Amino acid sequence: KQEVTQIPAALSVPEGENLVLNCSFTDSAIYNLQWFRQDPGKGLTSLLLIQSSQREQTSGRLNASLDKSSGRSTLYIAASQPGDSATYLCAIPGNTGGFKTIFGAGTRLFVKA
Amino acid sequence: GAGVSQTPSNKVTEKGKYVELRCDPISGHTALYWYRQSLGQGPEFLIYFQGTGAADDSGLPNDRFFAVRPEGSVSTLKIQRTERGDSAVYLCASSLTSRNEQFFGPGTRLTVL
Numbered sequence: 551k552q553e554v555t556q557i558p559a560a561l562s563v564p565e566g567e568n569l570v571l572n573c574s575f576t577d578s579a580i581y582n583l584q585w586f587r588q589d590p591g592k593g594l595t596s597l598l599l600i601q602s603s604q605r606e607q608t609s610g611r612l613n614a615s616l617d618k619s620s621g622r623s624t625l626y627i628a629a630s631q632p633g634d635s636a637t638y639l640c641a642i643p644g645n646t647g648g649f650k651t652i653f654g655a656g657t658r659l660f661v662k663a
Numbered sequence: 664g665a666g667v668s669q670t671p672s673n674k675v676t677e678k679g680k681y682v683e684l685r686c687d688p689i690s691g692h693t694a695l696y697w698y699r700q701s702l703g704q705g706p707e708f709l710i711y712f713q714g715t716g717a718a719d720d721s722g723l724p725n726d727r728f729f730a731v732r733p734e735g736s737v738s739t740l741k742i743q744r745t746e747r748g749d750s751a752v753y754l755c756a757s758s759l760t761s762r763n764e765q766f767f768g769p770g771t772r773l774t775v776l
Contacts, residue, residue: 553664554705581762582762584764584765586767592769592770593667593767593768593769593770594706594754594755594756594767595767596764596765596766596767599763624670639705639706641705641765643704643761643762644711644719644762647711648710648719648721649696649711649718649761649762650719650721650722651696651698651706651708651711651712651765652708653698653705653706653707653708654705655703655704655705656704656705658723
């Protein structure tokens with residue numbers, strides 16, 4: 551059974567700092583891993599999807615890495631801005647056992663101006 | 664093009680009543696997911712449709728919950744005899760095919776009094 555854990559649960563940083571959010575999973579037989587952003591009271595916005603065959607994926611100031619063997623993914627945010635304040639979630643779709651997507655509980659990020 | 668839309672955005676009902684929540688996926692997306700999200704938690708998988716059929720309903724909590732997608736586009740989540748514990752935000756997502764990048768709607772906030 552796949553379990554997804556995100557550490558830390560919350561993070562507060564000053565503007566301009568580079569930061570890393572962590573996502574760990576228990577079953578390495580994954581198709582891909584997706585990172586999302588969620589603003590308060592809103593739906594989820596897709597940030598990056600990294601396939602199981604990839605080691606990393608980049609979009610602007612965001613870089614996601616994947617290490618299947620160790621069951622870890624990281625989301626690196628460069629030069630953080632107050633507008634980056636949100637909850638960041640990682641998700642793993644079901645593997646051969648089904649289509650159940652499993653989400654972590656998220657990391658709440660606050661970037662201080 | 665238009666993203667995923669959900670209606671209503673808010674629904675308040677009384678315990679024991681029946682509710683229907685609607686999801687309009689992105690045009691051409693064959694895969695559709697329903698999730699439930701409680702405060703401070705990541706989304707919890709409910710059901711997955713591939714086309715018109717429910718390919719994985721393992722996340723439905725009990726037989727009061729039912730979902731349909733009769734023409735392979737719009738989906739309706741139906742909850743009978745609502746209970747206060749059903750109060751949550753119900754999220755819908757669609758993707759081009761299974762296990763591809765998921766795009767989320769804004770959600771329906773359900774409150775059962």
